[in-house]
Amino acid sequence: MNDFLVEIAGLTKSFRGQTALSGLDVKVPAGSIFGFLGRNGAGKTTTIKLLLGILKPDAGRATIFGLPVSDLRASIEIRRRIGFVSEEKELYPYMTVDQIIRFTRPFFPAWRDDLEQRYLKLFELPLKRKIADLSKGMRSKLMLLLAMSHGAELLILDEPSDGLDPAAVEDVLRELVALSASEGVTIFFSSHQLSEVEQVADYVSIIDHGKAIVGESLDDLKARYRRLHIVFENEPRTPIRWAPGAEHVRQEGRSVSILASRNVEELVEQARSIPGASVEQFPVNLREIFLEHVRGN
Numbered sequence: 001m002n003d004f005l006v007e008i009a010g011l012t013k014s015f016r017g018q019t020a021l022s023g024l025d026v027k028v029p030a031g032s033i034f035g036f037l038g039r040n041g042a043g044k045t046t047t048i049k050l051l052l053g054i055l056k057p058d059a060g061r062a063t064i065f066g067l068p069v070s071d072l073r074a075s076i077e078i079r080r081r082i083g084f085v086s087e088e089k090e091l092y093p094y095m096t097v098d099q100i101i102r103f104t105r106p107f108f109p110a111w112r113d114d115l116e117q118r119y120l121k122l123f124e125l126p127l128k129r130k131i132a133d134l135s136k137g138m139r140s141k142l143m144l145l146l147a148m149s150h151g152a153e154l155l156i157l158d159e160p161s162d163g164l165d166p167a168a169v170e171d172v173l174r175e176l177v178a179l180s181a182s183e184g185v186t187i188f189f190s191s192h193q194l195s196e197v198e199q200v201a202d203y204v205s206i207i208d209h210g211k212a213i214v215g216e217s218l219d220d221l222k223a224r225y226r227r228l229h230i231v232f233e234n235e236p237r238t239p240i241r242w243a244p245g246a247e248h249v250r251q252e253g254r255s256v257s258i259l260a261s262r263n264v265e266e267l268v269e270q271a272r273s274i275p276g277a278s279v280e281q282f283p284v285n286l287r288e289i290f291l292e293h294v295r296g297n
Contacts, residue, residue: 010060035201083147093132110151136163233276
């Protein structure tokens with residue numbers, strides 16, 4: 001089997017002359033939890049719609065399970081094997097919770113009754129209540145139940161925790177990790193909640209202006225980056241040419257903050273070679289890496 005369940009290469013899409021994707025490249029390892037990150041308008045939702053076959057690309061290609069998503073027959077097969085939670089959390093408003101579950105179940109021969117019952121209890125979903133009367137958080141839970149119960153090989157989740165309280169968020173994250181670990185389900189999810197992504201993701205991709213600007217293992221990414229805080233005895237009179245690896249440098253008077261992606265020790269030694277300079281190193285979280293990259297880009 002291919003090591004990558006989802007492969008996106010050179011994907012391009014424009015709307016009325018406005019570019020949404022500009023040569024996007026993303027690879028999602030099979031069995032992983034993959035965080036897909038970017039600012040509003042970066043191209044995340046467009047990418048998801050292209051993967052689902054809702055939109056057609058202008059150029060480039062995307063495959064899921066090795067099948068081309070732009071091919072109609074292949075797209076139908078792909079959608080049988082994936083679960084999807086949309087950002088809008090839209091369902092048939094006139095149905096009850098019980099009715100939408102019974103309506104959905106026959107479409108998926110691999111439907112898991114055990115998971116359905118588990119999530120009904122965990123999410124405390126009221127079977128007799130109409131969907132129109134549910135809160136956004138309850139609709140999020142219901143869509144997660146429908147997506148996670150039908151034996152999907154891939155879950156595509158767009159803001160899956162939207163509307164959930166902190167306790168429910170923890171429940172959902174725990175269940176996603178368990179589903180990936182025990183069933184080998186690949187989870188591709190887009191979220192603005194970076195702390196949630198950092199808590200569960202194996203890999204991340206950060207996109208901006210329709211291009212991937214970061215894409216790798218989250219552990220490797222965090223291990224590679226360091227924040228250096230340097231305080232000089234006197235404010236430098238001329239800008240310092242820092243060694244390669246100083247991704248973003250901010251100076252305020254005698255203080256300099258550097259986000260370093262490599263050559264950390266070389267940068268530390270360079271700073272210490274300046275008379276009177278003190279240097280401290282700090283680990284960097286996903287939020288810092290994200291903000292520095294999208295602002296810098």
